[in-house]
Amino acid sequence: MAVRAPMNRTLELTQDDRIRLRDRLLHSLPEHPLTHPPQGVIWGDCLQWAHHLPAGFVDLLFLDPPYNLTKDFHGQKFSRQTIEAYTLWLDDAIATFKPLLKPSASIYICADWFSSISVFAVAASYFTVRNRITWEREKGRGAKANWKNASEDIWFCTMSDNYTFNVEAVKLRRKVLAPYRQNGSPKDWEATPEGNFRDTHPSNLWTDITIPFWSMPENTDHPTQKSEKLLARLMLASTNPGDFVLDPFLGSGTTCAVAKKLDRQFLGMEINEEYCLMAAKRLELAEHDRSIQGYADGIFWERNTLAMRKRKSGGR
Known part of the structure; x- marks a missing residue:
């Protein structure tokens, strides 16, 4: 375990946490397709699991897939591809998830500037693209031979003209x-x-979002963690209490934690066990602390x- 500064509030997993929380994860693929969606955290390949989930149960699909960058997610590596190859990969993923959505569902897809090229092309072929949110991402060092990347995109889409906002x-x-x-x-x-x-x-221009950092109790060591404030805004806009939120690329569990705090049903899928366990820990903490930094x-x-x-x- 890394040595932290005295005021560092980054969430960590103890060995006791791992043992205690592992049984809370769903990890065995069902033999037959499910008739009712499970709720919680699935440890497994989202593209495999999607074929076992019932059709038409999702009110909000939040997609934060690996961007088209070379990145190491706690040993799970994703390598930068050509634009054409990444677009095909993303197309396959969205085609797999689309049957899970209600006709009135909303979809939010995260991207950086380079991945947005692929996101718009794929999203426009499956959904009605309604807007592109650009939010200021203040974290990161400056670039010496280029403009510093200080923003990310979230593409807002719907299945139809009948949607919640x-x-x-x-x-x-x-x-x-x-x-x-x-x-x-x-x-x-x-x-x-x-x-x-x-x-x-x-x-559609957000300058008030803070990337989770070491002094925030929601912070984890996940390299691309989204803030609870960001997810809360999307959820409150596009769902009502009791609606179902799906996040196939869950990471450290922000979507599930916020859904629990806001009384939404939820299902998150993540291929990395350590991040799944972190998500389970955050759900446990959300039972006692429903606060969301920046929202009150x-x-x-x-x-x-x-x-x-x-x-x-x-x-x-």
Whole structure:
């Protein structure tokens, strides 16, 4: 186990955790296709498991596949391919998952700038592509011979024109730097001792997402972990309580942990056992702590507005 700095809150698995949590993983392929979807974490190949799951049960499909980069996921390596080869691989994956979706389902597919070339081509052939979310990814070193990669994409798609989008559930509370008044009163903003704030409707440019890092209790050693705040925004917008969320490339378990906190049904699939065990641990922790950093009182908060959040929530 790595030696951590005193204030480092990165989640780790102990040997006792591994023994205790292993039985909570689903790992044996059923002999016959299932008539009801399981809930929890599957340790196995998502493309194999998909053929054993029932059709038409998923309300939200969150796809965070390996990007078209050479990457080591705790011993599970993915190598960069040609654009054509990666597009074919992604096409096969999406074709496999599509039968699991309800006609009213929404789909979010993650990508970096290079993988987005393939994502749009494949997604447009199976779904209605409705938007591309670009979110600022502040982590990473600068590039010396190129522009630093500081953003990632999430492609928003739907199966049909009948889909869920709860716009009021995903408002962002922003600081107002140039407040406008009408007849002396604030117009569309609130004055507080901590500053002026406005609740805005969500756009497709997200600058308030923080990559999990060592001081955050949700942080793990997974190299491409998404934040709980990001998943919460997608889930609240595109599902209702009780809806079913599927994540075939689960990683360290963010999707399942957030779904549990937000009272959604969920199923995650991950080929790496260590990440599956981490996901199981995060689900265990979510039973007692339902907080999501950056989201409180039904509002998503801008970075560095913690004082306002505490005031509104009574200092919790």
